[in-house]
Amino acid sequence: xxxxxxxxxxxxxxxxxxxxxxxxxxxxxxxxGVGGNNEHVEHIKEDxxxxxxxxxxSEAAIAAIATGAAMDGVRTIFPMGTASFMFRAxxxxxxxxxxxxxxxxxxxxxxxxFHVVHGLxxxxxxxxxxxxxxxxxxxxxxxxxxxxxxxxxxxxxxxxIKSNNPTVFIDYQKLNKRSGEVPxxxxxxxxxxxxxxxxxxxxxxxxxxxxxxxxxxxxxxLSGEGIEAEIVDLRSLVxxxxxxxxxxxxxxxxxxxxxxxxxxxxxASEVIATVAEKGMDLLKVPPVRxxxxxVHVPANVALEDFIGPNTDRIVEAAKQLCS
Amino acid sequence: xxxxxxxxIFRQMMLIRRFEEAVYDxxxxxxxxxxxxxxxxxEATGAAVMASLRSEDRVFSTHRNHGHAIxxxxxxxxxxxxxxxxxxxxxxxxxxxxxxxxxxxxxxxTSALVGGAVPLAAGAGFAAKLQKSGGxxxxxxxxxxxxxGVVFETLNxxxxxxxxxxxxxxxxxxxxxLKSQGGNNTSNLPxxxxxxxPQALGMECHEVDGGDxxxxxxxxxxxxxxxxxxxxxxxxxxxxxxxxxNYFSFPSMVTGLTQVSMAWDGxxxxxxxxxxxxxxxxxxxxxxxxxxxxxxTFGDIVGIDVDVTETITSAKEFALSSPLPETDSVxxxxxxxxx
Ligand SMILES: Cc1ncc(C[n+]2csc(CCOP(=O)(O)OP(=O)(O)O)c2C)c(N)n1
Ligand SMILES: [Mg+2]
Numbered sequence: 001x002x003x004x005x006x007x008x009x010x011x012x013x014x015x016x017x018x019x020x021x022x023x024x025x026x027x028x029x030x031x032x033g034v035g036g037n038n039e040h041v042e043h044i045k046e047d048x049x050x051x052x053x054x055x056x057x058s059e060a061a062i063a064a065i066a067t068g069a070a071m072d073g074v075r076t077i078f079p080m081g082t083a084s085f086m087f088r089a090x091x092x093x094x095x096x097x098x099x100x101x102x103x104x105x106x107x108x109x110x111x112x113x114f115h116v117v118h119g120l121x122x123x124x125x126x127x128x129x130x131x132x133x134x135x136x137x138x139x140x141x142x143x144x145x146x147x148x149x150x151x152x153x154x155x156x157x158x159x160x161i162k163s164n165n166p167t168v169f170i171d172y173q174k175l176n177k178r179s180g181e182v183p184x185x186x187x188x189x190x191x192x193x194x195x196x197x198x199x200x201x202x203x204x205x206x207x208x209x210x211x212x213x214x215x216x217x218x219x220x221x222l223s224g225e226g227i228e229a230e231i232v233d234l235r236s237l238v239x240x241x242x243x244x245x246x247x248x249x250x251x252x253x254x255x256x257x258x259x260x261x262x263x264x265x266x267x268a269s270e271v272i273a274t275v276a277e278k279g280m281d282l283l284k285v286p287p288v289r290x291x292x293x294x295v296h297v298p299a300n301v302a303l304e305d306f307i308g309p310n311t312d313r314i315v316e317a318a319k320q321l322c323s
Numbered sequence: 324x325x326x327x328x329x330x331x332i333f334r335q336m337m338l339i340r341r342f343e344e345a346v347y348d349x350x351x352x353x354x355x356x357x358x359x360x361x362x363x364x365x366e367a368t369g370a371a372v373m374a375s376l377r378s379e380d381r382v383f384s385t386h387r388n389h390g391h392a393i394x395x396x397x398x399x400x401x402x403x404x405x406x407x408x409x410x411x412x413x414x415x416x417x418x419x420x421x422x423x424x425x426x427x428x429x430x431x432x433t434s435a436l437v438g439g440a441v442p443l444a445a446g447a448g449f450a451a452k453l454q455k456s457g458g459x460x461x462x463x464x465x466x467x468x469x470x471x472g473v474v475f476e477t478l479n480x481x482x483x484x485x486x487x488x489x490x491x492x493x494x495x496x497x498x499x500x501l502k503s504q505g506g507n508n509t510s511n512l513p514x515x516x517x518x519x520x521p522q523a524l525g526m527e528c529h530e531v532d533g534g535d536x537x538x539x540x541x542x543x544x545x546x547x548x549x550x551x552x553x554x555x556x557x558x559x560x561x562x563x564x565x566x567x568x569n570y571f572s573f574p575s576m577v578t579g580l581t582q583v584s585m586a587w588d589g590x591x592x593x594x595x596x597x598x599x600x601x602x603x604x605x606x607x608x609x610x611x612x613x614x615x616x617x618x619x620t621f622g623d624i625v626g627i628d629v630d631v632t633e634t635i636t637s638a639k640e641f642a643l644s645s646p647l648p649e650t651d652s653v654x655x656x657x658x659x660x661x662x
Contacts, residue, residue: 054503058471058472122357123358294657296417298653299408300408300417300647303647307653
C-alpha cells in the first residue's frame with residue numbers, strides 16, 4: 001500500500017488508463033484543480049501530448065464533442081472544474097450523452113467522463129458552489145460516482161473511464177489534498193457497490209464524497225457518547241447499492257442521510273424514499289436528512305459553514321434519533 | 324476638450340486603482356476568502372465608459388467587476404464592505420467580490436459565469452425598447468466570453484430585434500502569459516480576432532485602445548448617443564495590455580503601490596516592469612497626458628490622489644467596522660414577496 005493524496009490517486013488512474021488504452025483522451029484545463037506539482041501530471045503531459053486537448057471556455061461544445069467522439073469509441077475525460085460551470089453543458093450531458101444509448105435502441109454507447117468539483121469551497125459564493133448530484137440523478141442514463149478517499153477515487157475513476165456509459169464524476173476540492181492508503185497496482189472499483197467505512201450497531205449514516213469524512217468524524221464523537229454509528233459510503237449514486245443501505249438499516253433501525261444538495265429532491269430524499277418503500281419495517285424511528293439548508297450559498301465563509309451539512313449537525317441528528 | 328470631464332475620468336481611474344490596492348491588502352490580510360480578480364490595467368475603459376451613462380442605463384459585469392461598480396457610482400465603502408461580505412455591502416454581504424452590483428446605481432446583477440453578463444445587458448436593452456425609457460444596456464465583458472456560445476446568440480438577437488445595447492469587450496489578452504505556459508486564462512481563437520464575430524453578423528464594430536481614456540471616452544460617448552437615437556446595437560473591442568499582476572490566477576502586487584509621481588519623474592522607474600510604468604499602466608499614462616496637454620497640473624493630479632486615497636482609507640475603516648450578516652439572514656429573499 002502506498003500513501004497518496006486524493007488528487008494523486010485520481011491522476012494515477014488517468015495515467016494508467018491512458019497507458020492501457022490509446023482511445024482515452026483528456027481535456028486539460030487545470031487538471032481537476034490538481035495543479036502541476038506532481039510527477040504524474042508531468043508524465044501525462046509528456047507521454048500523451050497527442051491525446052491532450054486544451055479547452056477554451058466552452059463547456060457545452062466540449063461536452064458534446066466528448067459525447068460524439070464517445071460514440072466512435074474515444075473515451076474523453078472532460079474535467080470542467082467547478083460544478084457550477086457544468087450547467088452550461090446540461091443539455092449536452094443530459095440529452096445527448098444521457099439519451100443516445102436509449103434512443104439508438106442500444107446500438108450506440110457514450111463512454112465519456114465528465115469530472116466536476118462540487119460544493120462549498122470556502123468563499124465560492126452563489127455561482128461557484130453548486131451541488132448538482134441530485135439534479136443529475138433525476139436524469140436517466142448517466143452514471144454518477146462520488147468518491148470520498150484516495151483509494152476509492154482511483155478505483156472509481158478507472159471504472160468511469162472504462163465504463164461504456166457517460167459518467168459524471170462528482171468530486172470535491174476539499175478532498176484533493178487529503179491522503180490515504182491506496183492499494184498497489186491497478187484495480188477497479190465497480191459502481192453500485194457501497195463501502196461500509198465504519199461498522200456500528202446503533203445508527204446508519206449514509207453519505208458520499210466529503211460528507212463521508214464529516215460522518216466519520218461525527219461517528220468518533222458519537223462513540224464517545226456510547227452511540228456506535230455505521231457509515232455507508234455510497235461511492236456511486238447510479239447504480240445505487242440499495243442492498244447495502246437496507247442491510248445496514250436492518251441492523252441499526254435508525255437512519256441519517258447526509259448530502260450537500262438542498263433537501264428537496266436531494267440524494268438524502270431519494271435514499272430515504274428507497275428505504276421507506278423497501279424497508280419501512282426496518283426503521284425504529286423516522287429517518288432524518290442532513291443537507292445544505294434550502295438556500296443559495298452566501299459569499300461569507302461563516303454563513304457558508306452555517307448552511308452546510310457538517311460534523312456537528314450530523315452528531316446532533318444522530319443523537320436525536322438515538323435518544 | 325472638456326477639462327473637467329477628463330479630470331473626472333482621471334479621478335475615477337485613480338479611485339479604482341486605490342480601491343483595488345485596498346482589496347489586495349484585505350486579501351493579503353486574509354480578511355476575505357476564495358478567489359478574486361482585480362481591475363488594475365483596465366481602469367481607463369471602465370471609467371470612460373461610465374462617464375457617458377445615465378441613471379436609466381443598465382450595466383452588467385463579470386467576475387472582474389470592481390472597477391465597473393466604482394465608476395458607475397457605487398460608494399467604495401459599500402463596495403469594500405461587500406468584498407468583506409459585511410451587512411453594509413452592496414449585496415448585503417452575500418455576493419462578495421464576484422458579484423458587486425447595485426440596482427440603485429443602474430447595475431442590477433453581476434454574473435461570475437463567463438458570458439453571463441452579455442445576454443443580461445441585451446435584456447436591459449429589450450426592456451428599454453419596450454418601455455421607451457431612453458436607456459441602453461451595456462455589457463462589460465472579457466474576451467474569454469467569445470468562447471461561450473450564448474454570446475454569439477446574444478449578438479445575433481440584438482441585431483435581429485434591434486436592441487439598444489453596447490457590447491464592450493475588454494480584451495486583456497495582449498501581454499498575457501498563455502494558460503498552456505502556466506499563465507491565467509486568455510481567449511483562444513485559431514487565427515482571427517474576436518471583433519470579426521460581430522462584424523460577420525453585420526454589427527457596427529469599433530476597436531479602441533482600452534488603455535487610452537480619451538479615446539475610449541470619445542468613442543463611447545459617440546456610440547451611446549447613436550444607440551440611444553437608433554436603437555441599434557454596437558460592439559466595441561477595448562484592447563488593454565495585461566497588468567503583470569494578472570499574469571497568474573491570483574493577483575499579485577508585482578508593480579507595487581501606485582506612485583503618481585512616476586508620471587513626471589521618470590527616475591523612479593526601473594526594473595522588470597519598466598514598460599508597464601512607462602507605456603501601459605493607464606493611470607500613469609493618463610496623468611502624463613493630462614499634464615502634457617495642459618489639462619491638469621502636477622498639483623491637480625496629486626490633489627486627486629490625496630482625495631481618493633482619503634476616500635479609500637475611510638472606506639476601509641467603514642468596511643472593517645461593518646458587522647457580518649446574522650446567520651438567520653441566509654433565509655431571506657429567496658423569493659420576491661417573502662421577507
Ligand atoms: C461558465 C464558466 N466557465 C469557467 C469559468 C472560470 N473562469 C473564470 S474567469 C475565466 C476567464 C475569463 O476570461 P475573460 O472573459 O477574458 O475575462 P478576464 O478574466 O480576462 O477579465 C474563467 C475561465 C467561469 N467563471 N464560468
Ligand atoms: Mg480576458
